[in-house]
Amino acid sequence: MTRPSFTAQREQLRRGNFIRVVNYHSTPRAARDELATELAGFARDYAPVTLDDLDALFETGTWRKDKPGLIPVFYEGYRNSATVAAPLCDELGLTGWFPIATSFVDCDPEYQEAFARAHWISLVEEDTQGGRIAMDWDEVHDLSRRHVVFPHTAHHEGFDTVLSDADIEREVVDSKRALEAVTGQPAPAFVWLHxxxxxQSPRHDAAVKDAGYRYQFANTMIHRVN
Incomplete structure (x- = not known):
């Protein structure tokens, strides 16, 4: 797709032809009503964005819905993403996007709090009251039937700490394989910590591309990789 000029981008924004990405992390049950109100407002003003919708936008350069698009992104793989956020998206007709740190899901529930504290995964009080903090693989599989799931590395790492070939294989490639084995679908996107x-790094870019990802999510944009 040819990169549009600033004038063309401004005109597309004026017409409402854009996608808004909203990031969430833990979505505790105690804050369900607040989240429901926020998502309901988004569902009123924005159109849901499926993977097919995103593909079509990048392939044609045209947004074909009558409202701007919304991608609500629920990070890390918290259990409450599956039990609180996803059901709200279902009720409201939104497609949720769920980047999952695969080793967090794989971690024994007894050690998930320690894993989270060691890997930059924020916890709220509800997360620390016993029981499982991360979703399990059955929940990941179920989410993939209705929403979009993809790796957020294996151990919630940034590219600046993934240095060796073995590190890259584990965080970029193995996380994709683990997710695809559970969902039975190609993982379409990838996102680093931060x-x-x-x-930013040709070596890490090449790893993401060679692994077969189509998109990389970042703080300021969604990159089309291949």
Missing amino acids: GSSYG
Whole structure:
């Protein structure tokens, strides 16, 4: 797709032809009503964005819905993403996007709090009251039937700490394989800790591309990788 000029981008924004990405992390049951109100407002003013919708936008350069698009992104793989956020998206007709740190899901529930504290995964009081903090693989599979799931590395790492070939294989490639084995679908996207952009490290960019990802999510944009 040819990169549009600033004038063309401004005109598309004026017409409402854009996608808004809203990021969430833990969505505790105690805050369900607040989240429901926020998502309901988004559902009123924006159109849901499926993977097919995103593909079509990048392939044609045209947004074909009568409202701007919304991608609500629920990070890390918290259990409450599956039990609180996803059901709200279902009720409201929104497609949720769920980047999952696969080793967090794989971790024994007894050690998930320690894993979270060691890997930059924020916890709220509800997360620390016993029981499982991360979703399980059955929940990941179920989510993939209705929403979009993709790796957020294996151990919730940034590209600046993934240095060796073995590190890259584990965080970029193995996380994809693990997710695909559960969902039975190609993982379409990838995101680093801190939302680092594609284009910051040729070596890491090549790893993401070679792994077969189509998109890399970042703090300022969604990059089309291949």
